[in-house]
Amino acid sequence: MPQYTTMLNCGPGFLVIEMFGNNEGLRGIGKKGFFLSVSIFMIVMFALLFSQQFLHKSQGFENSFSERFALQKAAFVSDNVSSQAAALLGAKVGFEDSPASSIVRVSSGIPCGASASGLSGFKSFVENEVSQLNNSQLSIDFSRLSGGKQELLFSNGLQMDCNNSSGNSLEFYSTNDSSMPLVFDLNIEGTGSLNDVAAWQWQPSGDLEVRIHYKDSTITYIGSGKIDASIENSFRFNYSGGSLKITAGSFNGHSKALKIEIDNDANVSAAIVSRISLPQQEKPVASYDASTSFKQAGVEKTSSIEPLQD
Numbered sequence: 001m002p003q004y005t006t007m008l009n010c011g012p013g014f015l016v017i018e019m020f021g022n023n024e025g026l027r028g029i030g031k032k033g034f035f036l037s038v039s040i041f042m043i044v045m046f047a048l049l050f051s052q053q054f055l056h057k058s059q060g061f062e063n064s065f066s067e068r069f070a071l072q073k074a075a076f077v078s079d080n081v082s083s084q085a086a087a088l089l090g091a092k093v094g095f096e097d098s099p100a101s102s103i104v105r106v107s108s109g110i111p112c113g114a115s116a117s118g119l120s121g122f123k124s125f126v127e128n129e130v131s132q133l134n135n136s137q138l139s140i141d142f143s144r145l146s147g148g149k150q151e152l153l154f155s156n157g158l159q160m161d162c163n164n165s166s167g168n169s170l171e172f173y174s175t176n177d178s179s180m181p182l183v184f185d186l187n188i189e190g191t192g193s194l195n196d197v198a199a200w201q202w203q204p205s206g207d208l209e210v211r212i213h214y215k216d217s218t219i220t221y222i223g224s225g226k227i228d229a230s231i232e233n234s235f236r237f238n239y240s241g242g243s244l245k246i247t248a249g250s251f252n253g254h255s256k257a258l259k260i261e262i263d264n265d266a267n268v269s270a271a272i273v274s275r276i277s278l279p280q281q282e283k284p285v286a287s288y289d290a291s292t293s294f295k296q297a298g299v300e301k302t303s304s305i306e307p308l309q310d
Contacts, residue, residue, distance in 0.1 A: 077134055078294040081126055082305045085140065085292065088114045088122055091152055091160070093286045094310035101182055101277040104158060104284070107310050110244075110262050110270045112162035112170055113150040126292075136296035144289040152307060154179075156284040158276070169261035172276060173254035179284075183209040183277035184248065184258045190216040192239040192268035197221055200233040200248075208256050210248055229256045239268055 090113055096103040114122075119142045131138040144151070152160040157176025163169045174180050194216055206226030214221040214237060227233045227248055235246040242263035251257060262268050287304040294301045 077130075077136065077138070078292050078301045078303055081130065081138060081140070081294075082292050082303060083308070085122065085290070085305045086288070086308050088118060089145075089150060089162075089288060089305070089307070090114065091162070091307045092310035093152075093307045095283050096275075098277075101279065102281050102283070104154065104276045104278065105310055106152075106160055106172075106274045106276070108160075108162065108170055108272055108274075110170060110260065110272065111164055111168040113145075113164050115164065116148070119145060134296070136294060138295075139293045141291045141293070151289045152286060153289060154284040154286045156278070156281060158278070158284065163261075169259055170272065170274075171252070171257065171259040172274060173252075173257035174278075179278050179281065180256045181208070181258070181276050181278060183211065183275075185211040185275035185277070186213065186246070186258075186260070187273040187275075188212070188214045188244070188260070189271045190214065190237070190244060190268055191270070192216060192241070192244075194219045194221075195238045195240060198234075198236040198238065199223065200227060200235045202226065203228045208248065210246075210258070212246070242268060244268060244270060 090108060092107040094105040094107075096105060123140045123142055126138050126140055148163060150162040150164070152162070156179040157174050158179055158181075159173060159175060161169075161171040163171070172181070172184070194214075202223075202225035204226060206228045208229035209224070209226050211224040212221070212235070221237075229249045231249050232247060232251040233249045235248070237244040244260070244262050247259040247261075248257070249255075251259070258274075260270075260272060262270065285306075287306045290305045292303055292305060
């Protein structure tokens with residue numbers, strides 16, 4: 001085997017390096033170094049690609065989270081404003097099922113709803129102070145509720161009108177023949193002192209059933225039976241300063257309708273729970289003829305104002 005000797009001058013002495021063998025050893029070292037360099041290069045490239053992919057995914061997750069957060073915030077703010085508006089309008093709605101019918105339960109009062117000034121003040125507060133606080137654009141459309149009639153609409157055609165301009169009244173009727181009321185069950189709690197009752201003529205063969213449970217500080221009245229729904233029937237609770245009147249049957253262009261009203265000059269108010277039995281059907285959705293809108297950073301949510309649940 002060839003021997004190679006190299007002498008290096010290192011000051012006072014010499015450093016002798018002896019190398020044995022031929023060029024095969026050098027070639028082996030070269031090949032190992034090449035493969036090692038390639039391996040390191042591949043590892044570095046893989047790490048870079050993985051980091052880039054992770055960064056893109058992280059950015060995607062962040063964008064997705066931001067979008068979901070924006071949508072959740074829009075839903076939260078809009079629903080909260082709608083809930084406060086529903087509380088201002090006052091009515092509560094519930095649903096019951098019986099073997100023979102579906103029952104819509106509406107709790108309200110007379111005077112009913114919100115005044116025009118009350119709606120205007122709430123609208124101004126939401127569209128200015130609340131919008132600024134949330135750095136967003138909030139708006140409420142009360143335009144169809146500001147004329148004195150505040151309508152609560154049901155998806156099955158049932159409707160409740162609260163009229164607080166020309167007389168305080170609640171009126172129930174249906175615009176759909178398949179959702180005509182079968183029974184009106186009224187629970188009325190008045191604040192006045194009742195003098196007398198002027199009842200309508202009950203009709204055993206009538207086609208609309210009405211149940212009345214009235215109570216105030218001095219008297220309780222309970223009456224029930226059927227009436228002829230093809231005519232206008234009037235039932236009146238008389239006080240010293242006015243009256244509470246119930247009209248049922250056919251009037252104002254509606255059949256099988258019912259209206260509860262208090263004279264303008266009567267110093268009387270009433271809490272009323274109306275249970276309206278309808279033909280068996282799916283649970284309807286109720287909403288006021290009003291809406292809210294939320295806009296922020298490209299996210300927009302518009303929703304109707306639904307009544308509070310009873």
